[in-house]
Amino acid sequence: MSPIALLSVSDKTGLVPLAQALINELGFKIISSGGTAKLIESANLPVTRVADYTGFPEILEGRVKTLNPKIHGGILARRDKQTHLDDLKKQNINPIDLVVVNLYPFEQTISKENVSWEEAIENIDIGGPTMIRSAAKNHQDVLVVTNPNQYSNLIDAYKSKKITNELRKNYAQKAFEHTAIYDLTISKWIANQIPSKKASWFQSLPLKQELRYGENPHQKATWYGESEKGWSGANQLQGKELSTNNLLDLEAALSTLREFGYEQAMKNDSYQKAAVVIKHTNPCGVAIGDSPSTALKRALDGDRVSAFGGIIAINCPVDEAAAKELENIFIECVVAPYFDNNAKEILSKKKNLRLLELKAESIQKADKNHIRSILGGLLVQDLDEPNIDQTEWENVTKLIPTEEEINDLSFAWKIVKHIRSNAIAVASNQQSLGIGAGQMNRVGSAKIALEAAGDKAKGAVLASDGFFPFNDTVKMAADYGISSIIQPGGSIRDNDSIEACNQSGIKMVLTGKRHFLH
Numbered sequence: 112m113s114p115i116a117l118l119s120v121s122d123k124t125g126l127v128p129l130a131q132a133l134i135n136e137l138g139f140k141i142i143s144s145g146g147t148a149k150l151i152e153s154a155n156l157p158v159t160r161v162a163d164y165t166g167f168p169e170i171l172e173g174r175v176k177t178l179n180p181k182i183h184g185g186i187l188a189r190r191d192k193q194t195h196l197d198d199l200k201k202q203n204i205n206p207i208d209l210v211v212v213n214l215y216p217f218e219q220t221i222s223k224e225n226v227s228w229e230e231a232i233e234n235i236d237i238g239g240p241t242m243i244r245s246a247a248k249n250h251q252d253v254l255v256v257t258n259p260n261q262y263s264n265l266i267d268a269y270k271s272k273k274i275t276n277e278l279r280k281n282y283a284q285k286a287f288e289h290t291a292i293y294d295l296t297i298s299k300w301i302a303n304q305i306p307s308k309k310a311s312w313f314q315s316l317p318l319k320q321e322l323r324y325g326e327n328p329h330q331k332a333t334w335y336g337e338s339e340k341g342w343s344g345a346n347q348l349q350g351k352e353l354s355t356n357n358l359l360d361l362e363a364a365l366s367t368l369r370e371f372g373y374e375q376a377m378k379n380d381s382y383q384k385a386a387v388v389i390k391h392t393n394p395c396g397v398a399i400g401d402s403p404s405t406a407l408k409r410a411l412d413g414d415r416v417s418a419f420g421g422i423i424a425i426n427c428p429v430d431e432a433a434a435k436e437l438e439n440i441f442i443e444c445v446v447a448p449y450f451d452n453n454a455k456e457i458l459s460k461k462k463n464l465r466l467l468e469l470k471a472e473s474i475q476k477a478d479k480n481h482i483r484s485i486l487g488g489l490l491v492q493d494l495d496e497p498n499i500d501q502t503e504w505e506n507v508t509k510l511i512p513t514e515e516e517i518n519d520l521s522f523a524w525k526i527v528k529h530i531r532s533n534a535i536a537v538a539s540n541q542q543s544l545g546i547g548a549g550q551m552n553r554v555g556s557a558k559i560a561l562e563a564a565g566d567k568a569k570g571a572v573l574a575s576d577g578f579f580p581f582n583d584t585v586k587m588a589a590d591y592g593i594s595s596i597i598q599p600g601g602s603i604r605d606n607d608s609i610e611a612c613n614q615s616g617i618k619m620v621l622t623g624k625r626h627f628l629h
Contacts, residue, residue: 115185116209118143118151119161119177119239121216124259127154129211132266139209144169144176177238186210186245190252210246211256214239214293221300228304235297240290250283251276257289291315312489314482319343325355334358337477344473345446348455350465357422357444357465363392363529364424364446365469370497370525371399373426373448373471382427386410389422393548397526399541404432411436413543414563418442429454437461495528495626505600505621507609512595512618516572520597520620523574528626532576535560535584537593539571553577557584561591570594576626578602582611589615599625 116139120126123146130151133139143151144161151158161176162168169176185207188195199206215236220226246255254274256265261282268274292315299313316335325332332355336343342358353361364387365373371385386406388396396413400406403425411418423445425433431453437445438457444465450458458466483490499521506512512520523538530536531549535556538544545563547556553575561568569592578601579585585608588596596612600621612619 112205113138113140114208115140115142115205116211117141117177117182117186117207117242118211119145119147119242120211120213120259121236121239122213122259123147123150125262126150126259127156129259129262129266130154130156130158133209137266137269142182142207145173174237177242180204182207182242183245186242186253187249188252189249207246207253209254209256210242212239212242212246213257213259213289214243217293217300218296221296231300236293240293243286243290247283247286250279250286254279255282255286257286261285312491320352322355323352326359330355339473339476341473341477342469344476345467345469348450348466348468349459349462350444351463353444353465359392360389360422361424361444361446361467363394364389364422365474366494367394367397367526367529368424368426369474370529371426373474384427385425387424388413388418389424390417390420393530393546394526394543395421395546397522397538397543399522402432403427403430404436407433407436409542411440414546415440422446431457434458437464495628497525499524503623504597505623506618507600507605507621508612508617508619510613510616510618512620516595516618517620519572520574520595523572524597524622527574527576529628530576532627532629534576534626534628536574537561537564537568537571538574539567544568544571553579554581554583554587557587561587561593564591568592572597574598576628578605578625579608580604582607584608585611585615585617585619589617593617595620597622599623601625 116133118130118141126147127150130141134141134156141151141158142161142164143158148158148160161182165179165181167179180202181204184199184202184204188199188206190196190206215234217234220234221231243255243257246253256262268278295313295315302309316337319334319336322332322334324330342361347353367387368385372382383399384401384403384406385399387394388410395417396410398406398409398413400409407425419441420443422443425447428449428451429447430451434454434457442464444467446467446469448470449468450466458464479494479496481492481494501521519538519541522541523536526538526543527534527536530546533550533553533556535547535553536543537560544567545560547559550556550559564571571593572595573588573593575584575598578599580602581604585596595618597620600623609619
């Protein structure tokens with residue numbers, strides 16, 4: 112008796128060559144339905160329609176066609192159980208040896224603009240997942256294939272008589288993964304259409320690549336990411352393979368840079384040019400300029416010592432002049448929306464330097480959730496997205512900041528939310544001068560930032576990601592000549608800090624919103 116293969120695919124890539132090999136080289140009989148059967152017939156290959164095989168027509172506009180005992184009995188029957196074989200014989204059911212199925216394009220359907228509920232629902236496959244799950248359950252007797260990239264391996268295995276238990280289990284695992292991802296996609300889409308509090312967190316991300324190692328060489332690491340979304344959509348132009356630490360630093364760089372309009376800068380050439388230098392996930396230099404090279408130079412000048420071995424992000428196309436700013440400094444990665452040919456030629460001499468082009472569209476497609484793992488669980492929160500509303504700010508000192516100081520306070524506030532808490536940023540003229548990150552007390556971070564700024568702190572502004580529990584930071588800022596301070600407020604000792612500002616002639620603005628980053 113010839114082996115039987117059931118073919119029913121939405122993605123018809125490689126279908127005809129597969130059917131030809133199964134029929135002409137391996138002696139299979141083919142059962143199929145709908146468009147799959149039609150394409151096989153058009154290639155002048157013998158195929159039995161499901162309706163003819165089951166003796167039951169397709170009904171409900173195709174919603175029911177393969178949901179039939181002759182199909183699922185043939186798939187689920189165990190060949191090592193005589194009772195199963197007796198049932199097949201009694202019901203005149205042939206065993207099915209191979210199931211090749213992939214599913215209705217639900218994900219592609221919902222990715223379209225303004226897709227209707229009705230269209231999405233009609234693209235939920237029922238018969239396909241049922242056949243896949245049946246075949247995967249009975250993988251010891253039935254091979255199940257769900258992706259065209261498996262076809263070549265399948266045919267080679269048949270020809271070389273290497274249909275091993277390991278291969279069967281591998282295909283079954285991929286089959287259950289295929290249906291699991293499909294169901295997750297449907298569940299998430301429906302949840303987004305209705306007011307629903309998630310009782311469980313579902314996430315499915317394909318393997319992007321195995322990384323060389325994690326944060327340290329003794330740690331294994333793997334990168335999972337959806338195609339064309341976020342960093343998976345970045346185009347690496349040159350340089351070594353990205354590492355775990357590179358990716359973490361790149362994420363920190365992009366998060367900071369987006370405060371200054373990554374997407375907007377690509378659409379509007381007159382939009383502010385900004386550059387960010389990151390070291391160990393903390394910004395060590397941030398600046399705005401009237402050209403890419405000016406912004407980059409000013410960002411590097413913020414702290415050239417710390418910039419060594421860092422990551423740079425720029426919100427505008429990198430040109431020749433900007434590339435020349437990088438010629439004589441060791442940098443791990445540079446990410447920008449675009450590098451022109453002159454810039455690429457200059458930077459190509461730095462063979463190990465990783466250059467990445469990241470389009471605004473890839474950022475926009477990515478989910479806006481911040482997910483972190485803890486032992487045995489996940490923490491999921493909204494991203495602390497760029498959103499400064501100065502109407503919520505409150506001037507609490509006798510002296511009021513000037514317009515220029517307000518601009519610098521806004522600039523420093525954008526930076527400080529991306530520095531590990533406790534965080535202090537000192538800035539002037541839209542350029543960071545000193546950054547204090549991750550200290551166990553706020554005055555310790557202030558000391559680091561102010562000492563880094565040095566004499567440049569005179570007349571500059573200072574931002575704090577959290578309130579001042581005491582007035583010691585204000586007094587230190589006064590010693591360095593800081594002109595204005597911005598902080599959330601909310602301490603029971605706010606008045607102590609406000610009074611210290613009044614005594615020193617410092618202006619203070621309270622935002623009413625903190626930006627802790629752990």
